[in-house]
Amino acid sequence: xxxxxxxxxxxxxxxxxxxxxxxxxxxxxxxxxxxxxxxxxxxxxxxxxxxxxxxxxxxxxxxxxxxxxxxxxxxxxxxxxxxxxxxxxxxxxxxxxxxxxxxxxxxxxxxxxxxxxxxxxxxxxxxxxxxxxxxxxxxxxxxxxxxxxxxxxxxxxxxxxxxxxxxxxxxxxxxxxxxxxxxxxxxxxxxxxxxxxxxxxxxxxxxxxxxxxxxxxxxxxxxxxxxxxxxxxxxxxxxxxxxxxxxxxxxxxxxxxxxxxxxxxxxxxxxxxxxxxxxxxxxxxxxxxxxxxxxxxxxxxxxxxxxxxxxxxxxxxxxxxxxxx
Amino acid sequence: xxxxxxxxxxxxxxxxxxxxxxxxxxxxxxxxxxxxxxxxxxxxxxxxxxxxxxxxxxxxxxxxxxxxxxxxxxxxxxxxxxxxxxxxxxxxxxxxxxxxxxxxxxxxxxxxxxxxxxxxxxxxxxxxxxxxxxxxxxxxxxxxxxxxxxxxxxxxxxxxxxxxxxxxxxxxxxxxxxxxxxxxxxxxxxxxxxxxxxxxxxxxxxxxxxxxxxxxxxxxxxxxxxxxxxxxxxxxxxxxxxxxxxxxxxxxxxxxxxxxxxxxxxxxxxxxxxxxxxxxxxxxxxxxxxxxxxxxxxxxxxxxxxxxxxxxxxxxxxxxxxxxxxxxxxxxxxxxxxxxxxxxxxxxxxxxxxxxxxxxxxxxxxxxxxxxxxxxxxxxxx
Numbered sequence: 194x195x196x197x198x199x200x201x202x203x204x205x206x207x208x209x210x211x212x213x214x215x216x217x218x219x220x221x222x223x224x225x226x227x228x229x230x231x232x233x234x235x236x237x238x239x240x241x242x243x244x245x246x247x248x249x250x251x252x253x254x255x256x257x258x259x260x261x262x263x264x265x266x267x268x269x270x271x272x273x274x275x276x277x278x279x280x281x282x283x284x285x286x287x288x289x290x291x292x293x294x295x296x297x298x299x300x301x302x303x304x305x306x307x308x309x310x311x312x313x314x315x316x317x318x319x320x321x322x323x324x325x326x327x328x329x330x331x332x333x334x335x336x337x338x339x340x341x342x343x344x345x346x347x348x349x350x351x352x353x354x355x356x357x358x359x360x361x362x363x364x365x366x367x368x369x370x371x372x373x374x375x376x377x378x379x380x381x382x383x384x385x386x387x388x389x390x391x392x393x394x395x396x397x398x399x400x401x402x403x404x405x406x407x408x409x410x411x412x413x414x415x416x417x418x419x420x421x422x423x424x425x426x427x428x429x430x431x432x433x434x435x436x437x438x439x440x441x442x443x444x445x446x447x448x449x450x451x452x453x454x455x456x457x458x459x460x461x462x463x464x465x466x467x468x469x470x471x472x473x474x475x476x477x478x479x480x481x482x483x484x485x486x487x488x489x490x491x492x493x494x495x496x497x498x499x500x501x502x503x504x505x506x507x508x509x510x511x512x513x514x515x516x517x518x
Numbered sequence: 519x520x521x522x523x524x525x526x527x528x529x530x531x532x533x534x535x536x537x538x539x540x541x542x543x544x545x546x547x548x549x550x551x552x553x554x555x556x557x558x559x560x561x562x563x564x565x566x567x568x569x570x571x572x573x574x575x576x577x578x579x580x581x582x583x584x585x586x587x588x589x590x591x592x593x594x595x596x597x598x599x600x601x602x603x604x605x606x607x608x609x610x611x612x613x614x615x616x617x618x619x620x621x622x623x624x625x626x627x628x629x630x631x632x633x634x635x636x637x638x639x640x641x642x643x644x645x646x647x648x649x650x651x652x653x654x655x656x657x658x659x660x661x662x663x664x665x666x667x668x669x670x671x672x673x674x675x676x677x678x679x680x681x682x683x684x685x686x687x688x689x690x691x692x693x694x695x696x697x698x699x700x701x702x703x704x705x706x707x708x709x710x711x712x713x714x715x716x717x718x719x720x721x722x723x724x725x726x727x728x729x730x731x732x733x734x735x736x737x738x739x740x741x742x743x744x745x746x747x748x749x750x751x752x753x754x755x756x757x758x759x760x761x762x763x764x765x766x767x768x769x770x771x772x773x774x775x776x777x778x779x780x781x782x783x784x785x786x787x788x789x790x791x792x793x794x795x796x797x798x799x800x801x802x803x804x805x806x807x808x809x810x811x812x813x814x815x816x817x818x819x820x821x822x823x824x825x826x827x828x829x830x831x832x833x834x835x836x837x838x839x840x841x842x843x844x845x846x847x848x849x850x851x852x853x854x855x856x857x858x859x860x861x862x863x864x865x866x867x868x869x870x871x872x873x874x875x876x877x878x879x880x881x882x883x884x885x886x887x888x889x890x891x892x893x894x895x896x897x898x899x900x
Binding site: 215216345352361456479483 | 720737
């Protein structure tokens, strides 16, 4: 198994290199550092000298791939690609375009992100699975039909509606929670409840419908009939057999997102004013800070690949027949 | 006098319509193709949702016939055209478009929503709700700058539909060619294609889209002289958004198609064709492609609703359509802070959400019907 994991992690290198090249091409070749300088300087201050100065200040004044002016090995290493792109591999994110250390920001901001994303994930998984199991338990009845219709209606509503509506009802009208903001420590829960609740309601339609479909497919199989014939109760069949056997597709969708919980949610964090990585990213997008966007792309890919490996490992736990060789 | 204008997106819509028409014409005699669709239209749900979608599509089409108006000029002078592009829908809704109030007014109101200093009939100034210029005509009220909300909602439809359909149009060639090739040829080709889609998949979706849109934005600003009207500029930005969504969004369908092709290539009819010496190209086109078409259709209708919803979120993040373009996302974005006002300005948000909800709900339910008809195994599952 260790062998397998190592091999999978090695396979991650070409993928991360691909991500790296892609973002590098987008941000340095399609969009040259000159374009970047122009945006940051603003239309009024664009002079050739100002652009050169901005590029020197932010370390964008080197050639892309080959530095002909340098000597020896520096020809290949003293370039933008190595400085700005390859260094991400050792998690050296460098400084953002406004001069702050990106790694430090990530270290600080991942905790508020996690405080929202982790409860959302855990409670959500439990709630969606329970709701789906409830519908399957009452399959074929009016409750099931009504539940499915509710799911389709819920998933047809824009996610922004839940956020705006939730803030209006729970924050402004009922004064249950502060509308937005965050505070570390014991009082954090006050700021956590509303974003978590809103994300839960926003996700229930899609996920529960998907899980219900999985269970319905599983429940039509022979082993379920056998289990029932043995005299097992409906509930026991549902929880032990159906849930257990539907585990693989559930894990496929669920485990891969776990590492990315650190990065938070763009929409939720920016609406609720959570100082996490999601709002960091959205601020960077709006301020056109390419250094941050590039770092977040790389971090996201890295975490995704970790998630894929975790998914494979979780299969062996869910199904003893799976062997990682 | 008017002169028709063909924006890039209009041209693509035309292409899409012609393709669909050609497909329908080719398949009109073929019972295998017609049977599932007849089944969809025979069910009450299928018929109702298809009708709703048709109404939306009709509004979108009307809004895609663009023209510019000729400016009055002296005889003998060369014709001059206005820089503002209108559509057939604008012409139909002219009263809604030009009857602009000063600021917010609630649905069917006769007075503005906020008090102002007005002069009474006796000449005395006092604080009161000023009367509207066109009282009782704004069915859904007016927005911050006094535009009719119903007009804005109807205009948003085209943007939503375009994102939902053109993205698919751009995505399909990638998904079809790469997905089937990976499954059919296997080996090195499969490895390369799998590498490609794992790489694309590993990048967080919104970030990849954001990155690409930022780049496009800079490029449009750098080549501003290429676009003579604001409509042409926001049109190109919309197309770029569709292209980006398409290029990043093909991986899901491609993976499905790869798995299906992997299965199909071992089946007898494909093996037989190969034994007869039929070329790979012909096998792919005649034997594999028709047998994966149901998967393609199902995923097209399922993706549609997701894309309409995605537009709103992306426009909120600031990487969606041009801020000057009328779209559901921009409507919501412009009105989301107004719930904090006293009294609450709710009608603009409500209109955008309801128009979007009806479209997406109809599309979702229609997709279910299509899936049930084309893939009988899935019946009753969801």
